[in-house]
Amino acid sequence: MSASEQADVVVVGLGPGGEYVAGTLAEAGLDVVGVEAELVGGECPYWGCVPSKMMIRAGNLLAEARRVPALAGEAVVTPDWAKVAGRIRDEATDDWNDQVAADRLAAKGGRLVRGTGRLSGVRQVTVGDRRFEARRGVVLATGTRPRIPPVPGLEGTPYWTNRDAMAAKELPASMVVLGGGAIGVELAQVFARFTCAVTVIEGQDRLLSQEEPEAGELAAQVLRADGVTVLTGARARQIGHDGTEFTVRLEGDGEPLRAERLLVATGRHADLAALAVDTVGLDPTAGVVHTDGQMRAGDGLWAVGDITGHGAFTHVSMYQAQIAVQDILGQPGPDADYRALPRVTFTDREIGAVGLTERQAREKGLRVRTSVLTTASSTRGWIHGPGNEGFIKLVEDADRGVLIGATSAGPAGGEVLYGLNVAVHAEVPVHRLRHMIYTYPTFHRTVEAALGALR
Ligand SMILES: Cc1cc2nc3c(=O)[nH]c(=O)nc-3n(C[C@H](O)[C@H](O)[C@H](O)COP(=O)(O)OP(=O)(O)OC[C@H]3O[C@@H](n4cnc5c(N)ncnc54)[C@H](O)[C@@H]3O)c2cc1C
């Protein structure tokens, strides 16, 4: 092992959170080392948010064109996956090359060290045979990896994760998706719209099981309308691959499912043991790195992003990164606040949500008022016609008279969420929201109706 190299801060993992921390601290004049094992930018731009949303944009165009006959005349569309794959390769990922991102960090004054980082003590990181000492501290931002369930037979088969799906040059004729969470439902719908025969297997009794039940029902409804077979409360008991196709046997009787591809989308996990967090006194089996409100995880140690367990979202990692940067620079700022954590599942219809679900609110012992109103019953929903399914659900803390959770699902549901996000974040009293003017005829006017229906 060579002598220690010095830096002010060492950032391990340069996904959206780590890249922001490293770049911003370097711009502020600190000597920053950023350690990255794969691509600078992380999961989101290369295998996550960006390529998946490019796919979704393409799938939505096809779906909208297929609605033309009902409203506007004739339209014949011929799906061509090569266009999607080409755009992901050329525009989104630069053929999975991170030179631009690496140059961006260098231009800010950061030092990029390629390799796998491990903690080796307080303020110490090892990368291969190089050892770094961080005068101010270390930031952990290593994200998560797909969790592969222990289904007999699965290991050793050529199953796909999100990475294979994002890099697919051609679509399979058929695919089974294990897991009906965000990845499972988004990709199932896109692949189906590009003519792949898709079956989703979800272990819980509904899709998007962490969201409102109405969200899961809507997701199943729109997926089925696109030809996806949705099996909820279903568990794979045996998986095989004969060199050509997968066989998936479910618990209970019945014929096995057969498909050309199997996509595993059953959640993600952080590998803390590989990071050697025990060398700084943290529990390697904890699953997440716990932090305080300033993202501090210990003496000279901060953590941001998926690894902190506050939802696997790019906007959370960026939000936390800003807080960590301020703290490292010694600038006092507010603690992280997750009361109004927003998220959007980009199915068509989009399912946006913020804050608590009704169930979570009741489990906290709160006196809750709720309402659910459908988008189709609004003027805009009726005008929109095909593709107008959706709803607004509100969850009010009745004692305080403020919204503590909301779901906006439907056309542009993710955009409609913005106003509800403000309401939950700023704790705008419900009586003030009721006396606001809502533009006619927008989708978000359903919020006004839902406020009036809170019971
Ligand atoms: C298919 C898919 C779609 C998604 N869509 C969305 C979306 O629409 N909106 C949204 O908000 N979120 C979405 N996400 C989630 C989003 O990608 C993550 O929340 C986000 O990338 C997390 O950022 P992060 O900074 O925690 O780390 P990551 O992006 O996971 O990056 C961590 C980095 O650390 C590196 N690393 C790991 N271990 C080490 C080590 N020991 N040494 C050095 N480097 C290491 C990795 O190579 C990686 O580059 C999606 C995810 C997937 C998989």
Ligand SMILES: NC(=O)c1ccc[n+]([C@@H]2O[C@H](COP(=O)([O-])OP(=O)(O)OC[C@H]3O[C@@H](n4cnc5c(N)ncnc54)[C@H](O)[C@@H]3O)[C@@H](O)[C@H]2O)c1
């Ligand atoms: N639009 C977005 O913001 C977006 C999109 C994609 C992914 N993501 C993030 O990426 C993370 C990972 O996504 P994901 O979809 O893999 O995880 P997830 O946790 O959202 O969903 C996983 C689903 O798989 C089910 N499951 C687990 N084991 C199973 C089994 N053996 N058989 C059948 N079902 C099983 C779970 O019940 C759950 O519904 C999510 O936490 C999400 O925040 C976000």
